[in-house]
Amino acid sequence: MEGKRVEILRKGPWKAEEDEVLINHVKNYGPRDWSSIRSKGLLQRTGKSCRLRWVNKLRPNLKNGCKFTAEEERVVIELQAQFGNKWAKIATYLPGRTDNDVKNFWSSRQKRLTRILQNSGTPSSSSKSLKLKKEIPGFHDVPLMEASKLSSSMEELSYSKGQSCSTSYLEKSQTSTKVEQFPELVNPQLYTDANMAQLELMSRGKHPYAETRSQVFFPQIPQPQPSLTLSLESQDLLAKFEDPYFSQVFADVPELDSGNVEHPFSGFSAKEETDIPMTPDAFFHDFPADMFDQMEPLPSPSE
DNA sequence: AAGAGCTCCAACCGCATCCGA
DNA sequence: CTCGGATGCGGTTGGAGCTCT
Numbered sequence: 001m002e003g004k005r006v007e008i009l010r011k012g013p014w015k016a017e018e019d020e021v022l023i024n025h026v027k028n029y030g031p032r033d034w035s036s037i038r039s040k041g042l043l044q045r046t047g048k049s050c051r052l053r054w055v056n057k058l059r060p061n062l063k064n065g066c067k068f069t070a071e072e073e074r075v076v077i078e079l080q081a082q083f084g085n086k087w088a089k090i091a092t093y094l095p096g097r098t099d100n101d102v103k104n105f106w107s108s109r110q111k112r113l114t115r116i117l118q119n120s121g122t123p124s125s126s127s128k129s130l131k132l133k134k135e136i137p138g139f140h141d142v143p144l145m146e147a148s149k150l151s152s153s154m155e156e157l158s159y160s161k162g163q164s165c166s167t168s169y170l171e172k173s174q175t176s177t178k179v180e181q182f183p184e185l186v187n188p189q190l191y192t193d194a195n196m197a198q199l200e201l202m203s204r205g206k207h208p209y210a211e212t213r214s215q216v217f218f219p220q221i222p223q224p225q226p227s228l229t230l231s232l233e234s235q236d237l238l239a240k241f242e243d244p245y246f247s248q249v250f251a252d253v254p255e256l257d258s259g260n261v262e263h264p265f266s267g268f269s270a271k272e273e274t275d276i277p278m279t280p281d282a283f284f285h286d287f288p289a290d291m292f293d294q295m296e297p298l299p300s301p302s303e
Numbered sequence: 304a305a306g307a308g309c310t311c312c313a314a315c316c317g318c319a320t321c322c323g324a
Numbered sequence: 325c326t327c328g329g330a331t332g333c334g335g336t337t338g339g340a341g342c343t344c345t
Contacts, residue, residue, distance in 0.1 A: 013339095014313090035329080051331070087334065099332095100313075100334095104313090105311095107311095108310065112310090
């Protein structure tokens with residue numbers, strides 16, 4: 001066996017030192033040449049493993065450890081209905097989220113939905129339903145008049161464990177048309193976690209507000225927001241530009257600078273949590289001319 | 304307090320696609 | 325055109341940590 005070096009391939013959880021090596025590699029060479037990391041002897045990890053680690057954990061501006069907001073939930077649910085299990089594609093619409101995040105979110109949601117539907121046949125069987133109710137503090141305290149806001153209200157209410165996360169571009173673009181404008185019922189399949197919790201209560205034969213009200217109850221989801229009326233192509237583009245890593249990483253990579261990579265959102269995405277320094281005009285200035293062709297025209301102020 | 308059950312998520316695997324030689 | 329390596333993607337799994345009884 002001489003001449004044939006037996007390579008020990010590391011698997012499993014990453015150590016901080018390994019992360020550091022990986023980050024250094026990306027700083028020097030960009031997010032590519034993953035397999036050279038092993039061939040250079042920097043890490044005993046496969047290129048695939050390195051890439052995955054970078055994409056899912058080390059990439060800048062990831063919302064690691066943050067629960068999906070109600071808005072993100074809605075986007076995932078909507079896009080899943082549209083694209084199917086194209087997690088990578090869906091993830092491009094959710095800044096800071098990876099395909100793995102979306103995939104995990106969806107599968108746990110599916111499990112939960114399955115369980116709820118099963119329990120709906122056996123209302124008394126769900127000791128776990130009680131747990132679910134507990135996961136949404138203040139659930140029973142939401143007055144009926146607030147029901148149409150439930151989806152957004154639950155954004156804060158439903159994630160007892162998750163820290164609050166930064167507002168995404170998507171959310172930001174929609175704050176002026178928050179969900180209170182959309183009380184009407186939409187596709188019942190679009191249950192958010194919060195809605196599912198209500199559904200679960202229903203499945204146990206108990207309306208969340210049954211104690212005080214007798215109105216017909218149904219989970220209420222906001223309608224697609226204006227930003228979602230963009231053509232999918234444009235959204236793709238937006239999502240790419242939105243990715244903060246797009247500029248951050250390449251700014252550090254000299255050999256990639258030749259193209260002078262600069263995206264129209266630079267200066268925006270990095271500060272999206274605080275304020276938007278650009279004027280609306282400047283903001284749209286660099287978009288492709290046809291980008292808004294398929295947008296539904298907003299009513300003019302005079303109307 | 305302890306054990307069982309459950310959820311979440313990081314990471315692996317296999318297949319598909321891309322791309323350069 | 326073809327082949328092989330690199331990369332991307334979606335499905336799956338295993339373990340840590342949490343909740344419930």
